[in-house]
Amino acid sequence: MLQNNTSPTLDELFGRILARQPDQLALIDPPDKLRVTGQPPRRLTFAEADRAVSALASHFIEAGLPANSVIAVQLPNTVELVLTVLAAFRAGLIVALLPQLWRQAELTVALNRTGARAIVAMGRIDGVDHADLAMNAAAEAFSIRHVCGFGNDLPEGMIPLDIAASDMKTDSFRLVVQDSRRAALVTFEASGSGFLAVPRTHVNLIAAGLAIFLESGLPQGATILSALAPSSFAGLTSSFVMWLLSGGTLAMHHPFDENVMMQQIEAERCDTLVAPAPMVLRMAEADVLSSVPSLRHVVGLWRTPEQVGSSALWPENGIRMTDVYLFGEAGLFGARRTGDGSPDPVMPGPYRAPAEVPTSSTVGEVILTAKGTLGLRGPMVPLAAYATSDGPPDAFASLSPPDYVDTGYAARIDRATGAITITAPPSGVMTVGGYRFLADDLQEWARRLGQNAMLTALPDRLSGHRLAGRASDNARAREALTELGLNPLMVEAFRDRPATG
Structure with missing residues (x-):
């Protein structure tokens, strides 16, 4: 595989960790995976994961999937998701993440919208026959040529990937240029202007992961437990990308069983929990999290960022919390809680790593638009996906298009503090x-x-x-x-x- 001289791709980040610590534990399945998917949980080192990734990538290439074609993925929060995404990148493919709750109607729209050439699903998830859903959706998508699945009792016509992942043959690789500026991921957005397919490059994804990683102060070699469904830009960057940035271990939890999750944190000695913010605040209030001595960092994701300002105080329990504001698929930013446990004020302008982090890199910028809405710009923001098709009047034709994405969230400047206050979600x-x-x-x-x-x-x-x-x-x-x-x-x-x- 050829490498370029620009920023690394996510597969190259994985390769760097592999070279340093091949025998380090990399991926841990949910302990209740047998109940969820019918398959036993797995624990993989970086070397074991690399062999599976190479075998899957080889399978995708042998199947005739062209470089830069789209492969749709609808998988639970298990090691199969990570292996498939890395294998797709290694084969030069673009991954379209499909939410787990989507059924045939939404799947068909997404497959047709992206022109996906293949779809990968799990046989069953929580008793739902996802293999059958994938087969039916693929039948209505003209572009689909390959339907693949993990698990038992797959329907006729679906290619089993469990066998492919264990095949050690890796001699069918084509020379794929690892270019971090090319599209790597597609996620899907319901916006006021309609249903959008939002593409992102490796650079976009790494920038978003860094925004969370630096703000939260995660250590190198962190053991991260992710309790998020990995079907969105935020879900992937806050787990998969942060794992690659830390070079540690990623333990996955199938959302959501509080008892199972707490047992996982304790058994794996996790120092970091990534989960929905309202859930972790509720658990902190009940004094559940402080019972695990290994836990040092909580990254709480807010899909309703207008609620952060009025949220409960984070208790003084020796665990540091970082709020991550999510604005659909447009972008995100993180803000570590203050010493008294209250949300840190969000100031307009560039946001950077905290002062104690030895870097001055700007990871994004928050602006207040003329319409009284919050805008985002920076290396993670996909401008083209949100560009309006309505051209400006002739009198303004010479004006440059905006270099930011309008999130649609209503916002205002607090006169006393100068901070931005998010007041309402997008209409419609x-x-x-x-x-x-x-x-x-x-x-x-x-x-x-x-x-x-x-x-x-x-x-x-x-x-x-x-x-x-x-x-x-x-x-x-x-x-x-x-x-x-x-x-x-x-x-x-x-x-x-x-x-x-």
């Missing part, structure tokens, strides 16, 4: 946990159920919104939405609720 977009929906889409699906059906998003402190539905026959509505290939969040909005006395 609903956040339910890690998933974003267009409000218009919710109404469109409700209309398909008949005149008396209603589907809406209600405010929720922990997840941003929760979906609630009403129909003349909720059971039939659930059945109809399932047949339409919609995800469980929409289907379960029509669950029957107990009557109150």
